[in-house]
Amino acid sequence: MAIEEKRKPIILTIFFIILSLIMVVFASGIIYQIIKLQVLPDKLVVPIILIIVLFTAIMLVLLNFFTHGIATRIIYTFLIIAVSVVYGFGNFYLYSTSKTLTKVTTQTGIVKNTVSVIALSSSSMSDVSDLNNAKVGSLKTIGKEGTQKSLKDIKKKNVSVNNKKYDNVPGLIKALYDGDVDAVILNEAYRSNVLELEGYNAFNDETKVIHQTVFYTNDTNDALAVSDITTTPFNILISGNDSFGKLDEVSRSDVDMIVTVNPVTSTVLMTSIPRDSYVQEYCEDYACNYGANDKLTHTGIYGVDTTRDTIEQLLDIDINYTYRVNFTSMIDIVDALGGVDIDVDEGMAVSKFYSDSTLEGVHEGTNHLNGKRALAYSRERKAYLDGDSQRARNQQQVLQAMVKKATSPELLKNYSSILNAISGAFDTNMTSDEITSFIKYQIQAMPGWKFEQYVLKGYSDMQVSAELGSAVSVIMLYQDSIRVASEKIQAVLDGKSSDIIETEEDVPAGTLSEEEIEAQIQAGLMTELPEEGMEEYYQTND
DSSP states (O other), X not given: OHHHHHHHHHHHHHHHXXXXXXXXXXXXXXXXXXXXXXXXXXXXXXXXXXXXXXXXXXXXXXXXXXXXXXXXXXXXXXXXXXXXXXXXXXXXXXXXXXXXXXXXXXXXXXXXXXXXXXXXXXXSOOSGXXXXXXXXXXXXXXXXXXXHHHHHHHHHTTOOOEEEEESSHHHHHHHHHHTSXXXXXXEGGGHHHHHTSTTOTTHHHHXXXXXXXXXXXXXXXXXXXXXXXXXXXXXXXXXXXXXXXXXXXXXXXXXXXXXXXXXXXXXXXXXXXXXXXEEEOOOTTSOSOTTOEEEGGGGGGGOHHHHHHHHHHHHTOOOOEEEEEEHHHHHHHHHXXXXXXXXXXXXXXXXXXXXXXXXXXXXXXXXXXXXXXXXXXXXXXXXXXXXXXXXXXXXXXXXXHHHHHHTSGXXXXXXXXXXXXXXXXXXXXXXXXXXXXXXXXXXXXXXXXXXXEEEOOEEEEEEEETTTTXXXXXEEEOHHHHHHHHHHXXXXXXXXXXXXXXXXXXXXXXXXXXXXXXXXXXXXXXXXXXXXXXXXXXXXXX
């Protein structure tokens, strides 16, 4: 009996030592993660570390030297376990944050290209072997590299095809539907273009993929880093791919927005460029249709670097960083944030979205949107008279709502799910150090960000697309709108408000150039001026 009484303190002592070691390890880990992550302001780091050290020391002393009775032993043991659990969760969240930042800022430098061999759903062909001696259509020059790789891949399967070449995408697809060819070779990046062609909206349902070839191309997207992201203004290109799934797939850019941030004046300017803007393509590696005119959205097929170079030339600006997201990214992030609130102005309600008719639309006033509805709202254009312009304004509104939610205390409620959503949801050429510096600045300064918006304007027209090889509906940007956008961006970079730049709405009607007026008349967007010198014009439609 005496021996049993002596063994109990030894067992308890060993137990307390183990608990103490666990607590010390977790405390050391959280201190290491705090120092490594560097998201806390310098003036908070030392006090927080001291608090952790002192609190841990006090708990260890209480556990090992002041547990004389059963009650105190239970209480201190419970406290040690509870604190260790808190430290453990802290370690996990800080480690996950560091891991997520590393993932989104790691640039692979390559993009995935998928080239499909597509047949009609009614066709008896089901795999590549069925293509032997079949007539297969392809494009002559558009997506030539992908076509060649697909044909080479088919040949490796000991399959021989009769290749018939077409000048443009509409001609290629028409040949498939008319039965002139048994199948067609098409880069998946062009699928969205096909769906927009008249008569082929059901292309996905009416066709099937019988073979695919995957290859990778370089995507050089180096940042033009500023010296200090917390004190130097900078431009970010947010490019939204019109695709679901992973970000590494090449795709059109459905959203193109320049976000100009001035941390000194706490001003953020969102400048949206309609995706159908007819622009001249630029790319440093000349891999795109360099110098050719096309929709801005088609530049995304060559990677975000081509979209960036094209916009820099268009607006005569430097873009410091890029953020690339897709449809899946937006849904996941908005849902992780717990949804976002947007205000719909009078007369702008939409009962059902054309972009996704399965979803409830928006009503006048405040609307709480989940991920899918936020995406549909951001993509909606057919419900509005000035479709693309209103779509851009909606995108700005959703982005602002996301930023507001992400910088509020509510962020802590869903921190784990937000980390999971962000991981793989976007990529950027901003470094993890720059991101953590900006987070530290946000925590320390708590700036009251002032948001300003601008959407470039133009008129509808039909022009030849270099990517499709045929005439498509585009937006011809007004030169004055391009100038205004460039000057607004520069004003914010210079520490001023973009509102000081006079916009088209601020000047009397009828001040368009003669060339722009004539172009609008030719496009059917404007009637003839009633009489010479009259300072107004009349739009017939949008």
